[in-house]
Amino acid sequence: MAVTAAGSPASVTANPNPIDWTIVTTFQGPNGEDLPLRRGHRDVAGLRGFGEAHIQGNHGGHVPDYSIVQAVLDSCRPPPHKQDETVTCSGSGIRVAYTEREDLRNSFDDRPVGIITAFVE
Template sequence: MRIKQKIVAGIVAASFTSIGLLGAAASPAQAVTASQIHSISSSAKDATANKWTIRNSFFGKDGEDVPLRNGDAYSGYKHIQDKHPIDDTSLIGWIDDTLEDGTYKKQGNKVVARNRTATGQMFRVVFTEREDSESKDGRPVGVITAFLE
């Protein structure tokens, strides 16, 4: 089961990479900047939908579905970068390593996974498998926060 999940995650990652490469090949006149995107979707409804957009998909030790969503001030990628800024490459790698090799502790409807990074620092990922009807994708809320301790 774990191998199938990694294959699916690899295919998804490759798809996003291909899309990113296609976007990079566009001439500057065709490129869309972040400020243009924000001005197009300024309604509260669009902002809520964006909150539930999945940035990355991860799997826990026992096959748990742990998406990293764009989030908001309280959970997900935005929360992580606002409260504990980490460059994306390290963040994604540390989340993946922690979910795969870390120690898990259940706390209510949340799970706290901890793992030591290559530099010896402890990294923590807090996630939930709870679903939220606002997400409309049937997947769990996923990563709440992640940070170096």
């Protein structure tokens, strides 16, 4: 919380786009990774969103069929990567991006951020 010079709290503006860590469904990555699709948040003020809200807000309003998303992940052969890197897989006209990075400060569930986006190419 910001504090003014007088020591009283400055006005605080609520985040108009808070992250919703709710898990909508879970996919399995190409190497068995746990990849939740979270509700997430949409892009706002130069910050990239992730999850279902990002997909709906930036890629035509809907999430591709879950079975197609899983098929793309099943056929993906990503190069070795670090846990905090974004991996992108494509197939069947769909692009899926995910990360295994955990956000323990905010999600409180010991699971990765997961699916960042999935859309028709």
